[in-house]
Amino acid sequence: MRTAHPVETVRAAEAELMALLPDGALMRRAAAGLAAACCSLLGKGRVYGSRVVLLVGSGDNGGDALYAGARLARRGAGVTAVLLGGRAHGAGLAALRAAGGRVTEDPYEALAAADLVLDGITGIGGRGGLRPEAVPVARAARGSDAVVVAVDLPSGVDADTGEVDGEALRADATVTFGAYKPGLLVDPAREYAGALRLVDIGLGPYLPAIPGLEALQHQDVARLLPEPGAESDKYRRGVVGVYAGSDRYRGAAVLAVAGALRGGAGAVRYLGRVGDMVVRAHPEVLVHTGPWDAAGRVQAWVAGPGIGEGSDPETAMGHVLAADVPVLVDADGLRHVTPGAVRERSAPTLLTPHAGEAAALLGTDRAAVEAGRLAAVRALAARYGATVLLKGSTTLVCGPGGTGPVRVNPTGTPWLATAGSGDVLSGLAGSLLAAGLDPVDAASCAAYLHGLAARRAAGAGGPITASGVADALPAAWRDIREP
Incomplete structure (x- = not known):
């Protein structure tokens, strides 16, 4: 599992370690890793004679860049600060x-000829965007043909929140020290970081066991995914109820059911207005047209995709929320939940909004949610007392109360921005809830599988459909299960 720690935590760990080391040893250790990464990025045999430009601020990141530049200069690179x-x-x-490096007063001539630029302008304590005097230099660096490498994190982004308040220098790669910082894993800052490389400088023993952010990897998901045993039957594997679809949004029901079926559910019970369409697409589904109390037993509910507005959805959502099983609420269903109703439930609730829906639930605007995704997902989880999966360019999962580590999904692709993909995700997460996973694990594993399936559906890169993502879920599941 990849973990990230807040700036205050990292600094405290660094202080403990530095107290045990000779003065400057920790910075030189970081610079050695940074220089090695730069050599790798320049390519074998290309360090000698290469032209490297260091953009140096007044803080420790500038010191890291200078020491790394000295190492590159000793290997024959022409280094200009x-x-x-x-x-x-x-x-x-x-x-x-x-080591033979030099300082220049004219950055533009050096940048125009650079092979590699080291961004050491600001460090992890920086707030707001770049200072005005640094902006034209940063633009020149980004406009050059050089590989731009950020020292610890790109200058101008917020290390703790991932916010970009002003202008920042977009990197091709970021070499970070000791621990990942939350902003490196969360958009919009993640888009500025490029490829990530972590340099171990010995902080591990001094970092707390509980991080600020977590990102599951294959082995973590493989450990959590349910697997049927010899004694399993469809009820032991989990029965998920799906309330979705309407005359206007008929496909939402079909897609949510597809996600549930391919998410390992033993059985799927469907309630809604488009049962005929659902059973034509998925004849294995148990379709109920009668009253709610005759629907049969389920281990979890998925409610909301495409149900539309009006009194019928409001009444139906009341029945769903009254059930003593985990409930996932998505899309139109989010209009029919209140913090009080969710908090009064005896069973867990999982809310899965996109940024616009999250903004409506929080009483803010979409731009604010997208600019501060970490703050938004924590605020929603705290307000509703529910687990929240915030969909988007970086999918985040936060447990009830808004405290504890936030999970960030690393497998998404921009091709997932297609109609109906969220319905598939809801069904998939609902099936994992029905199988017995707790809401944080169910949401995290569902997002991970969903992203892998989208990558498979896209192949070498190209448009995908929500149905294509659902069809690729079994292969994504096998990718995780197989060594």
Whole structure:
């Protein structure tokens, strides 16, 4: 599992470790890893004679860049430093000059010829965008043909929240030290980070066991996914109820049921207005047209995709929320839930809004949610006392109360921005709830599988459909299960 820690936690760990090391040893350790990563990015045999430009701020990130530049200079690179902070790390600057590096007053000539640019302008404590005097230099770096490598994190992004408040320098790769920072894993900052590389500088023993952010990986999902045994039957595997679809949004029901069936549910019971269409697409589904109390037993409900508006959905959602089983509420169903109704439930609730729906639930605007995704998912989980899966360019999962680690999904693809993909995700997550996974694990595993399936459906890259994502779920499941 990949984990990320807040800035305050990382700094505390660094202070503990530095107290045990000679002065400057930790910075030189980080710089050694940074220089090695730069050599890798330049390519074998290309360090000698390459042209490297260091954008150096006044903080420790500037010092890291200077020490790494000194190492590259000793390997034959032509290294030029641009001092943007008014002052620079004294020992690092001395090391660069001793290795043959130089300082220039004209950054633009050096950037125009650069093969690699090291962004050491601001560090993990930076707030807001780049200072005005750094903006034209950052633009010139990004407009050059050089590989841009961020030192610890791209300058101008918020390390704790992933927010980008102003102009930031977009990197091709980010080399971060000791621990991932939340902003490296969460949009919009994630889009500025490029490829990530973590340099181990020995912080592990000094970091807390509980991180601020988690990202599941294959082995984590494989451990959580349910697998039928010899004694399993359809009821032991989990029965999921799906309330979805309307005369206007008929396909939402078909897609939600498809996600549930391909998510390992032993059986799917469907209630809604388009049962004929659902059973034609999926003859294995148990379709109920009668009253709610005759629908039969389920281990979880998925409610909301495409149900539309009006009194019927409001009444039906009341029945769903009254059930003593886990309930996933998505799409139109989110209009019929209140914090009080969710908090009064005896069983868990999982809400799965996109940014616009989250904004409506929080009483804010979509832009605010998209700019501060971590804050939004925590606020929703706290307000409703529910697990929240916030869909989007970075899918986030937060447990009830808004405390504890937030899960970030690493498998998504922009091709998932297609009609109906969220309905498939809802059915998939509902099937995992019915199988007995707790809401945080069910939501996290569903998002992971959903992203893998979308990548499979896209192949080498191209448009996909929600149906294609559902069809690719079994293969994604096998990818995780197989070594």
